Amino acid sequence: MRPTTKDLAKAAGVSLATVDRVLNGRSGVRKKTIATVNDAIKRIGFERNQIAATLARQRAYRFAFAVPRSGGEFLDEIIERIREFDRVGRAEMIETEVIRIDDRDPHEAARTLGRLSPDKIDGIAIMAPETPQIRDALHRMRERGIETIPFVANQQEDGFVGIDNRAAGATAGRLMGRFLGQRQGTVIALTETTQSRDSLERRLGFDGVVNRDYSNLRVLPTLETHGDPGRTRHVLRNALDAHDDVVGLYIMGAEARTPIEVGGQLNAINRLVVIAHERTLSTEAALRSGEIDAVIHQDPGHLVRSAVRILRAKCENRSTLASQERIRIEILIAENL
Structure with missing residues (x-):
């Protein structure tokens, strides 16, 4: 039979309440304890029932995409795919929205990100050039409990969604x-x-x-x-x-x-x-x-879906399937359009 949370608590030597806090990414747990629980997850092969876990939250995941205020046709296509996902993602209790940031003024962009609250946003995908201001803003967001990933425009942090x-x-x-x-x-x-x-x-x-x-x-x-x-x-x-x-x-x-x-x-x-x-x-x-x-x-639909999957996995303290999230480099010529 599949290991239960009770089995996980016993294997890790912690309480059920601690297991719950670790699985749901809540505060108040020491890093050493989190590592112990994660080691036990791997050791006993624990797999969480994600549908039940989502229902237990009693609210949808809310993910945002921070994208530049100005951009061309490719950005328009990405935004359309985000809105498309929002329409279909609600069946899986996932909501997505677009936040526009000033990519030419990193200080203003950082202020926009600094106003986001974990009460309203669970995770955010950032499409912006790497600057000290943006890097610091992302660090502060994670401290507040908002998961972050770089999106299309790479940053020096884990979880980048985009082509090599x-x-x-x-x-x-x-x-x-x-x-x-x-x-x-x-x-x-x-x-x-x-x-x-x-x-x-x-x-x-x-x-x-x-x-x-x-x-x-x-x-x-x-x-x-x-x-x-x-x-x-x-x-x-x-x-x-x-x-x-x-x-x-x-x-x-x-x-x-x-x-x-x-x-x-x-x-x-x-x-x-x-x-x-x-x-x-x-x-x-x-x-x-x-x-x-x-x-x-690079496929905009794949980019958006992958970003959502990775953000959700971060919120649920689990890994994703790496092969599924790899964004392919596509070569198009007139003959294969």
Whole structure:
């Protein structure tokens, strides 16, 4: 028979009340005692009845997604998937909501996070660049009893939900080199900001492949757009004017509309190989028209569902199935849309 909470209490040498507090992540239990209970869980093979545990709470889990105030089509798609999950998740006693934060002002973003109460939020997935202010805000939230995980934009903490960005950048580098073949020239790399961990990791992965395997290509220093269409046009056109041997464009960020527009103007004269990230209406249309060659994608629905599962597991002090939460790197071309 499956071990019960009474069996778990006996194996750990603690009271039923202590087991209940550990299983439900309540305060008032020493770290040593928590470790003892967790060791006993593994030793006797205890598995919690999660349906019964959720019903015993007498309220739904409430999870939030903190996302930037400004963003492009990919962010819109993520928000739609969050709202979609909220509609269907209530049957499992899970509610999800969107909180907008100022990703360009880390102090203001930290203040927004600091106002969240564990009485209203059980866990939160954070989509924001890694800064000292955000890092401190996350630490204080966990002290207040709110579980946190980094979402899409990586932070240096456990539970990151998103693709392996270094592998994604390396994939882009391989595609760029393969598509260009023996052509020699310059490749432009473009992103919203180099302060984001995902952009840094993508660039490292991209450079690692191109520098090692494609000596016919030279990659320029990363151009930053700060998410501004006017600046995007300006820096990209300046780079195209300054280098008459541009053969490739790597769009590292999620917002590709303006780079596609400017890059398309050059394609009529000198065919560029263009690699972008994230499937949106714009990148899909550009793939179909031949303005870009490939899109490296991560499924927004999978991202949201995985974040909810991990947050719930954290609240219930249990692990998740790692293979289920691994976000795949998808390569899209016109032929497999």
